Amino acid sequence: MMIRFLLFILSLYSFNGHSTELQLKIAYPAPSVAQQKVVKTWINQSWQATQAVLGDLPQAKLPINIKMQAASDSPVPWGQVNRAINTANPFDEVDLHVSPLANLASLSADWTLYHELSHLYTPYFDYASFWLSEGFASYMQNIIMLRAGIYDKRQFIVKLQAGLDRGHRQAIAQQTKLSEISADMWQQNAFQRVHWTGAAFFVEVDYHLHQKGLSLAKVMKRYNACCKVAKTSGFEWVNSLTQMTNDTIFVDKYLQYKDSIAFPIKAKPKVVKLAQML
Numbered sequence: 001m002m003i004r005f006l007l008f009i010l011s012l013y014s015f016n017g018h019s020t021e022l023q024l025k026i027a028y029p030a031p032s033v034a035q036q037k038v039v040k041t042w043i044n045q046s047w048q049a050t051q052a053v054l055g056d057l058p059q060a061k062l063p064i065n066i067k068m069q070a071a072s073d074s075p076v077p078w079g080q081v082n083r084a085i086n087t088a089n090p091f092d093e094v095d096l097h098v099s100p101l102a103n104l105a106s107l108s109a110d111w112t113l114y115h116e117l118s119h120l121y122t123p124y125f126d127y128a129s130f131w132l133s134e135g136f137a138s139y140m141q142n143i144i145m146l147r148a149g150i151y152d153k154r155q156f157i158v159k160l161q162a163g164l165d166r167g168h169r170q171a172i173a174q175q176t177k178l179s180e181i182s183a184d185m186w187q188q189n190a191f192q193r194v195h196w197t198g199a200a201f202f203v204e205v206d207y208h209l210h211q212k213g214l215s216l217a218k219v220m221k222r223y224n225a226c227c228k229v230a231k232t233s234g235f236e237w238v239n240s241l242t243q244m245t246n247d248t249i250f251v252d253k254y255l256q257y258k259d260s261i262a263f264p265i266k267a268k269p270k271v272v273k274l275a276q277m278l
Contacts, residue, residue, distance in 0.1 A: 020060065020061065020062055022064070024064050025063060025066065027065070030068075031068050035100055038102075038103065042104055042108060049145075050144055053144050053147050053217050054144075054224070055217075055220070055224060055225065056221075056224065057121065057224065058228055060091070061090075062093075063089070063094070065093060065094070066097075066098055067096070067098070069098065069100075070101075074110070075107050076102070076112040078096070078112075079095065079116040080095045081093070083124045083230070085124055086124070094116045094120075096113065111145065114144045115138065118137040118144070119133060121220055122137075122237070123231055123232045124231045125231075125234050128179040129237075130182045130194060131178055131201070131257070133198075135194075135197065138198065138199040139198075139206070140216075142160050146278060156275055157272055157275050164196050164199065164267060164268050165268075167192050167195065167263060168265065171197065171261070171262065172263070174190055175261055177258075178257060178261075179258045193263075197264065200263070200264045200267035201254075201267075203271055203274060204266075205250060205253055207270045207277075209247070209249070210274065212247065219244070223240070226244075227240060238251050239251055
């Protein structure tokens with residue numbers, strides 16, 4: 001069955017002298033004109049907030065596909081990145097299901113879009129390294145929402161620590177190496193373990209980088225400006241960041257985390273210290 005879309009070209013965003021064309025496609029049956037305006041404003045504001053933290057995205061177009069989903073308690077009940085390398089699409093895309101009743105405030109306060117947009121800044125990893133991609137997006141969604149003023153520092157701490165607690169509880173119940181459960185997280189329903197152990201990794205890395213006058217966001221801006229690839233292994237990626245920064249924190253923590261069974265509880269108190277640096 002063919003699905004029809006309304007297509008909106010929202011904005012052009014500069015990167016390296018070129019431009020990223022933000023394309024919003026809303027599937028029929030389309031919402032009201034007023035709701036379309038709300039959705040367009042939300043997409044634009046969220047993308048600008050993401051770019052303010054992570055910088056330019058090195059792709060010419062960014063398609064964002066919207067399907068309205070009624071009867072949901074969440075303003076954004078579902079989101080997913082479709083990688084060009086795995087599809088016939090020329091660019092990485094974002095798919096979102098959105099409640100037709102959601103207002104701008106509830107959409108902006110939802111974490112889903114910031115999470116999916118953050119995914120675009122890392123390559124597609126091998127399954128055993130999905131804890132890196134999910135951890136990066138889970139951590140960075142909170143950084144973006146803090147920087148955009150959606151969270152204050154207290155909320156940032158509460159949200160991150162609550163996520164780490166969920167990951168810790170699931171790690172206790174699932175005594176499996178992180179790399180193994182990452183490759184099988186769908187069948188094992190290990191989303192909390194994978195997402196939040198990965199987020200703990202980036203908490204520790206970013207805390208270390210801030211102590212050195214750097215930040216994860218600054219490193220990712222440099223990486224996307226010069227070196228981003230479509231697909232790589234987790235180790236190859238952290239090694240490239242190590243070489244770029246001349247700091248072994250990425251590889252050292254990767255080797256510590258990838259086959260770990262216990263949750264890295266030392267990351268939790270670093271959230272408070274990190275918040276004070278932001």
